[in-house]
Each structure stands twice: as structure tokens, then as C-alpha cells.
Amino acid sequence: MTQQGVRWTADQVLALAPDAASRKAGGKLGAAGPWSETGTDGGTVWGLCKGSGSKPYQTVVDVTDASRPAYTCGCPSRKFPCKHALGLLLLWVGGDVAEAQGRAPDWAGEWLAARRRRAAERDAADAGGSTPGPGDPEAARRRAARRAERVTAGATELEQRLTDLLRGGLAAAEQAGYGLWEETAARMVDAQAPGLASRVRELGAIPASGPDWPVRLLEECALLHLLDQGWLRRERLPGALAATVRSRVGLPASADGPPVRDHWLVLAQYDVADSRLTTRRIWLYGAESRRTALLLSYGAAGRVPELALPVGLTLDAELSAYPGAGQPRASLGERFAPPAPSAIRPPGVTTAEAAARYGEALRDDPWLDSVPVTLDRVVPAPDGDSWQLADADQDTALPLTPSARSRPGLWRLVALSGGAPVTVFGECGHQGFTPLTAWPRGAGEAVPLH
Template sequence: MTEQGVRWTADQVLSLAPDAASRQSGSQLGSPGRWSGTGSSEEGAVWGSCAGSGSAAYRTVVDVEGATGAAYRCSCPSRKFPCKHVLGLLLLWSGGEAAVPVRPEEQAPEWAESWLAGRRSRREGGGREGAGGSGDCGGPVDPEAARRRAERRAERITAGAVELEQRLTDLLRSGLAGAESAGYGLWEETAARMVDAQAPGLAARVRELGALPGSGADWPARLLEECALLHLLDRGWLHRDRLPDNLAATVRSRVGLTASPQGPPLRDDWLVLAQYDTADQKLTTRRIWLHGTVSGRTALLLSYGAAGRAPDLVLPVGLAVDAELSAYPGGGQMRVALGERFSPPAPTAVRPPGVTTVQAAARYGEALRDDPWLDSVPVTLDSVVPTPDGASWHLADAEGGTALPLTATAAARPGLWRLVALAGGTPVTVFGEVGHRGFTPLTAWPPGPGEAVRLC
């Protein structure tokens, strides 16, 4: 369908809209009531018929091209590209398989199948991939049109970044104390402006800011820190042409521009280190950490599902899978795309090499040079003992006399007690994420031989 079977988020879909009116009209069509005959394929096609004001339904078909864009065709007479029907269909598709089920592409209606076949024939033959036809809202897919579209989006993001800089300046001039009384509405309105600017990454960080006022005794300090990081990201975007290529790619990713994997695929026996889900109102995100048993590389797979639904991609923790992975661009970027799998996951005696707690903290500091907005980095701690410290917990080096505090979230999870029971006061190997809030354990291995134990 798309890379790793990922359906786009609503923000990604709405970022295609040519104007605010199209976003509003498309959002109204993003529910099943007006649609019939919807379907999607593993090859990246989405189709459906939308009831309109006339007797004949509008026929809409989209060829989703990974995470970087889409080509589309609709029988409506709109002169906007994409039209509201394309946006509505993609929003419906982003909501999950219940509304737009996955079907074999040969089950697509003839009008959709013929357009898809013609488009892919032109692609394979090196021809221009236009939609063609009077009354069709075909997407601009030739290189020059794609370049102009990218430039227009960059201009919108720049306008949004300039506006956000002004809002941050106003906040600091008026004082952080007023942020608590202003309520969440101010932040949500600012986030909506960033969505309008087609910068979903900026919008997400603004929403995170809105949750900080009044969230604890130290909230003003944390709010100031996060405002500084958001200001840094703004300035990075506005001066991206002066940045090294890797850092510029990181900035583009952080503001919300998607990218495709680059470089040759790397085949290895990938040990599944950890797997866990996080969710918000729109999306469930699954993070899968992998370790190359030959290359020694640590890699991150992301998989997505609609809110309340688990993503499709599942890799059992502690097993190894023979597969190819392709890396995404960006300084210090660990995210990869899953390519061909040559065998199912199988048991392995391999464990990732570990470091001390001091080396783990240093590794996070080094990673911040490539990506200042990183919350954490993956590390494996070798020979550490879970140790209580009043109301909190630490992982202490068995011999070094140093320790890492656990994050507040980790200390409240049942997995902490599984880790304590596994260790029994003796050193264990623990994989997790270390950042400015502390260490979050995700998987542990007992002393001597034994299987991996999930802690999340």
C-alpha cells in the first residue's frame, strides 16, 4: 500500500490541500456517508465513488506514492488540485480499513483500474505521468510541477515559522505566568495555524507546549526549555540553506516534511530489541528497535494504525529476522524502511553489546549534536542492578559506582517489577531509551543464558 503498509495521517492528507476552503470541504467528505465502492490495494491505490449534487457519483482514484506524494484523478469539474473529493477519500482511507478495506487491485472498478494501469505503464516507459482528460482533477506528477509544488509548500511553512516566531516572542514579552491563565485554546489555535502552513511537525510541538502550563511545580522552566527548542527549530528552517546537508534533512523532517529512504538496502539478521505503541486521538504509532547482528547497527521501524487500532507490523521481541532495511536521510537518523524479508523471525542466542551508564549518557549528548530535538536514544546497559532510591529507582553499574535514574513513566510501569524480579539483586543486561528525563527500560536479559523479557 504505502511504505510498510502505513496509511497517511489526517495532517499529511490535509497538507495536500491547495487552500483553507478545500481543507474544510475535504474534511466534511472524510466520513463514510457519501462514499460507496471504496477500496485500497497493497500497491498503493485508493478508489471510491462520492455522491454529489447530480445523479452520477464522482469517481475518484488516487495512486499513493510512498510518503512523498500522490497522483489523483476525479471526474468532478473542480479546477483545484487536488479537489475536495480526493482529500475526502484520503481522509477516509487514513481512518483505517473499516471504511476503506484492502482489496486486490484487480478488484478495482474498471474506470480506476484502467487509469492505474495507464499511469504505471507510462511510469515504466519513462513517459509523463499526467492524469489527462477533460473534467479530471489529475495531480501534477512531472518533475517540474513537483518542484513548483514543493516550493509552494516551503513558502507556506516559512510563513508559518515566521508567525510562530512572533507568537513565541509575544509569549516571552508578556511573561510565562500568563500562559497558565490563557488556557489550552491559545495553543490549539496556534497549532491549527501551523497545520494551515503545512507544517504538522511544528503543530505537534506547539500542542505539547500547551500541555505544560500548570502541570507541576517546575512547569515554567520546562515551558521555557521547550520554547527554546521550538525557536531553534524555527530558526533552523528559516536558515536551512546554511546548514550541513544532514542537519538540514533533520530540520525538514522535524517540521513535518516527509522523505523517502535513501541508499542501498542493508541485509542482516536483525535482532528485535523492543516493540511498543504510543497513541493519540488520531493515530497509534508502533516503534520497533532492531540490532544488526553482523553490522552492529541499531535501527528503528515505525508502523501506524488508526486511533484505537494496533498497527499491522509485528516482530516478536528477542527473535531475529533476516531482512533488508533502507535508511532515511538525516543526521543521526536511525529510522529505516523494511524491505524484503527472507525468512520468518527465529530464535537467536545473540545479545546486543552493552555500555556503562556513563557511556550511555555520553552517547545521548553526542546524538544531540546531530539532532538537538531528540528526546532519547537507544542504548543497551551491561551489568546493571535495579536499585531503589527513596521514591525513585536507578539502574546502577555493578562495578562503576554510577547510575542512571529511571524516568517517572518507567518507574510507574509494571515492567519495573518484572525487571526487579529478573535481576534478583544481580547484574542484568537492559535495553532501553536514555534521554534528558532519564532511562526507560524496554527489554532485559537475565544473567547467563535465557530469553529476552519484555518490560513494556
Template structure:
């Protein structure tokens, strides 16, 4: 059940997709272009007409309080791609789907649902004879879950064979077939409903011929992919927290679980990444009382910014609910009890040295071997621009005995020069992501200042 009048986030919409194909198709319909006569009311109803391949548009209706879906398209998926697209459009705000009165074709369905609900509550009339929807839906969901798991297992078996073929032929020969072979393998993983495996395969395809030492990088990433494959195939023997992490890495959607944590969360960083289908917004928060960082994700259809935006440096009084999995940092933002206030008077979170940053990332890998980066606040870091023909930026400790590289492409040159200007050659406090390729700076605090400088 969902609260009336409250628009879902795009993440909540996409989490209801029955499969990855529906999620992609729905994302493509999440813009105003194909829609007309769309609207919503304060009781949780959303409706719209979507232009299809025929002369008549599809009539799409949604009751978000159920939720329940109705569409005149022939799809047997619930929700169908048109319902997902309409919900994404609705989640974007009042300008995209405005409040109004439902047209006749939507009103008839909504009244029918209301009448059945009333009859069920009264315990009389035709509605009282209808079987309850809950157990049926739960059974259907169980069958879908089992079917998807079987498809992923078949895909993982196939991927294992392809990795064996790669090693048998020699890594040095991986450059000859070109990217097409990798894309074909990734497409097979998409068909197997394992988008996490597909993404890692595409990353493998970009490594051959990418510069000096690429065979070693290809071997490392192939080993991690092999480890994920074997973990999925043997997931029944894993502790549940680690099994949940494996499901997440493979690409099986999950919902936030467990008790919510209320705290005053400081917004440390916010930045977007995009591909052909989605725009992903990553927001790092730090709980002042909890003493830990959490990652909030929000999504937008291709070419559209996600709806959730939090000002860097501010604190919010809110609930966060963690996602399942060993060492998982992701959480869902729940109820907010007040608007963002002024910057936290005590400045940045407690800092760490470069050595401690690497150690924290290493410990995090024990829970999640596929973790790309770990949030760390560095205390007393000095940015070092490239020199002697090298193109690598570095963050050095004050005594100059240790430095971490900034991974190429993870931070723009203007951002790095901004960090250098903030530093002025002196140590600064920097928040960012520490991973196996180095440290990516996202936010900085000049010495003695509580006001952050956003680098992204």
C-alpha cells in the same frame, strides 16, 4: 510504480497524502464504518463506496500500480481523503478489503486506463497523442513543495513572534492564560502545514503549572523550539543532512533514501503510542553485522493497531533503507527473505555502562539537537524502586556510584516491577531509550539468559 498484489503499509499510504489536512481526514475514513462494496484484485486495483453527506456515496477507485486515483467527490486533491481512507482500509488486510471482481463503475475506469496504457506502448491511437504524465506530475509536486515551504515559513515567523511575546511577558506569567492560547498557536501551525511545530507547541502548553521547576522546563523547551524555528528559516545555509533533519522535525514528509542494508536484524523492542488521529508503533532493530540500531515506524488509523508486528527477541533477514537526515535512526523495512527465526543465540547486543549511555546520547545531539532519546543496551543495571516518599524509579550501575532516573509516565509500574522481579537485586542487561529526562527500559535479559523479557 508499485508491485502488483502487494498491500501497502499504512505508513506508505499516509506518505502519499498531499498535505497534513488530507492525512488527518483520510485517517478518519480508514475504518470499515463508512465503506461498502469495497474490494481489490490481483492486478493492483482497489475500489469502494464511501458514505458522504449526500444521498449518493462517493465512488472511489485506485490503481496502485501507477498509482492513480479516481473519486466522484468534488475534491481537487490527489489522492483525496476518500482514496487515502480506502487505501488505509485495504492496507489492513484481506478481512477489511477482500479480493473480488470490480463492479461496472470501477471496471469502466480501469479498462480506460488499460487501453490508454496499451495505446501508449504501441505508439498509435489517441493515447499516443496524450502528453506524458511524468513531467506534469513532477512539476505539480514541485509547486506543492514550494507552496508548503512558504506556508511553513510564514508559520515559523509567527511562532517566533509568539515566543518573543512569551519571554517579554515573563515565564512566570505563562500559567495565567491557560491552555487555550497554546492550542490556538498549535492550530495556527497546523494551518501552516507544520505538524512538527504544532506538536512542540502543544507540549509547551502542558508545562506551565506542571509541578516544581516548570518555568525552567518551559525555558528549555522554548529554546529548542526557537532553535528549530531559526534552523528552518536559515535552512538554505545548512549542510544537507542537517537540513533534512530540520525538515523532518518540522513535519515535512520524506521517503527512505539510499542503498538498502541487508542484515540479520534482531527485534529489540516494540511498543505503541496513540493520539486522537493515529496509533504509532515503534520497533527497534539491531543489525548483527552492521552493529547499529534502527527504528522502524508503522501507523494505524485512530483506534486500530498498525499492521506491522515483529516478535521481540527474534531475528529477521531483511533489507532496511535509511531515511535522510543527520543522525537519523529511522529506516524503512524492505524485503524480508525469510520468516522470523528463533532468538539470536548470542543474546542481547553489546552493552554499555550508564556513563557510556549518557555520552552516546550527547554525541547524537550533535547531529540532531531535537533528539528525545537514543537507543542503548545497558550492561549490569540494577533497578531501584522508589523510597523515602519519592516516586522516582532508577537504574543504578553495579557499584552504585551512578544512577539514571526512569522518566515519569514513560514506563508503567507493572513493567518496572517486572524488571525488578527479573533482576532479583542482581545486575541485568536492559535495552531502552536514553534521553535528557533519564532512561526508559523496554526489554531485559536475565543474567546468563539469551531469552528477552518484554517490558512494554
């Protein structure tokens, strides 16, 4: 946590890396092995990292302002932040840095004192001579304005690069290789727009990825262009949509919605992993509020995310929503009882209603890949070389996504159904439906499919 109460994630840390090599090296240092004398006082993180020399590197990170962290390290690297600062932050967000019982060590405290003295002098100059306190709202507004200027410069540069790509023809993207996209993504990181950087990296994986890759690349370029334009014209957008754009660009946000206490049914839990990060997605359904919410938990450098909730149980707890139009993400607050068995099931819809629900959600968030949906009375059935969920009462169906067709969960679903209708919860999007949990007809426990 920072002093402002905004929880950092491993994704935010890795987005600070100046290049791919730093991300990889920092990820390796996100484990306790090379570190000693680590500590944090909430606004500062420090530690000694063993290097190639006889003396360990003294590394300190000021995380008081999540939008503008500062770093120092005794290593000779000219990259900023260096791999040691990234590794220390990953160690911190993973919960492996203990709260300090006393003052920070002298080598950390001296740097921090000098930095905050300079910051106070700079803010005083900006304010015309008045020195703001650490919680001064005007200073925070100026910091936010400076970051917005950097993001705007990055979005403007990205627009020019997309224009150059389309003017030169999509075939040039295949010839340029991944380096073009990685360099562009690095520029977006410099502009403090990690959301734009992530989408640019995804573009780099599309060329030569299979039949019709130019079509997919053009579609994704169009969505990225739309996000750019949304940011550049955010002042004209409705408040909720502007919040969605800020979130998609990658600006940090807090779960500021009013806490909602409910008995939350754990619908599904699964992990998405890459070389840098493991993201755990947990879907919940409120029995009284009838809301579906998403919890995200992260683990870096091979760590398993800390939060784990068993599918099929209910949790008496409070959730607070994140800002943004149609955003299901929430933050888990106070828990009033441990998870307990429950006979609660979410109400289902038809396959046609599920497709319509996704279409409606795109009006609030055009960059949305899928929406959570519970299908009632559907039967898994082969469709040529593919599979679909056919509505038992209507002549409609939803195709399964390519990833769902290749997982063992499909065969568990087929076995559970046995040709009879079942209730299935999953994610419905432009690629089809991904089943995550199923319930048999009548009474029966939830069966995870992922």
C-alpha cells in the same frame, strides 16, 4: 503507496485536518462500516460514504503528489479536506481499500481527468508553454519550492507568536488555555508543516501541568524556536543536519539509504496510543552491521498496527535508512526468512557511556528525546521515592523515567535481577532511562518490560 512510492502514514493523514473537530470526525470514519464501492489505482482513492441523506457522498482523493493531495466530496461541508476525505484516506493507509481491477467509476474518473487537465495547463504556463509529463523533475522541483515557501511563511508566523508569548509573559499562556495552541497548530497545518503543528500542540499541554511548568514551557519554546531558525537558515546547514530539520518540520521523506542485509535481532516492541493514532515502535539490532534501527508502524481509528515482530527473535532481512543526521529510523525491505530464535545479544555499555552517547547524539539532532542504549551489568535499585539502574562495576547510575517507574515492567526487572547484575536495553534521554527489554546473567531469553 503513492505513484512515487512514498508510503503514507495515518499521522500524515491526520495532519491534513483543518481543525481538531475534523480530525476526530475523520478518525471515526476511518472504518469500513459507512463505506462502499471503495477502490484505488495507486494514485487515486475513491469511495461512497453513507451520510444523513438518501444518497451516499461521492468522495475522491488524488494522492499522486504526497506533498499536495487534492480532494472532492459531495457533502455540504466547507472544510477542506472534509471528514469524509480524511476517513477515506485513513481507510486507505490502513490497507482496507482494495486495488481496482478496472477503471475508476465515472464519477471519480471525470473529476480526476478534469483536475489533471487543469494541472497540466498550469504547469505548462509555469514552464513557459511546455507541458511536463507526470514524472517531470522540473514540475516536481516547482511543487517542492511552493511547499517550502508555505512552510517558511508558517515558520515566520510561529516565530512572531513565540515572541509575543515571551513578551507578554508565560503566565498568559495559562490564562489563554489550550485554544491558543490549537489555533496556532492549525495555522501550521495550513502551512503544510505537520511537525511544527505537533510540537505546538505539545506546548498546549504544559501550562498548569504541575510544579515548574513555566520552566518546561520555556525549554520547549526554545527548542521550537531552534527548529524554526534551522528551517529559515537551512541553506547554511550541513546536508545531514538540514535533512534532520526537514524531517522534524514534517516534510515527507523516503527511505533512500542503500539496503543493508543483516540478521536483525528484535530488541523491543511497544505501542504509543492517543485518541487519533497508535504508533508501534520496533527496535532492531544488526548482528553483522552492529547498527540499531527503528521501525515505525501506524494504526488509525483504534486499529492495531500491522507490523509485529516478536522480541528476542532474529529476522534475516534488508533495511533502508531514512535521511537525517543520526536518525535511527529505517524501512523494512525484503525478508529472506521468517523470524527465528537466536542467542544474539547486543553489546552493552556503562551508565556513564550511555549518558555520553545521548549527549553526542544531541549535536546531530538537538530535538532528540532519547537514544537506544544497551546497559551491561546494571542493578535496579531504589533511590528515595524513585528508582535507578546502578552500574555494578562503577559508582554511577541512571535514573528511571517517571513513566518507567509506574509500569509493571519495573517489577519484572527487579524480579529478574534479584539483586544481581543484568543486561538491559532501553531508551536513554533527558528524563532518564526507560527499560524495554532485559536479559538475565548467563544464558536466558529476552524478557520484554514494556
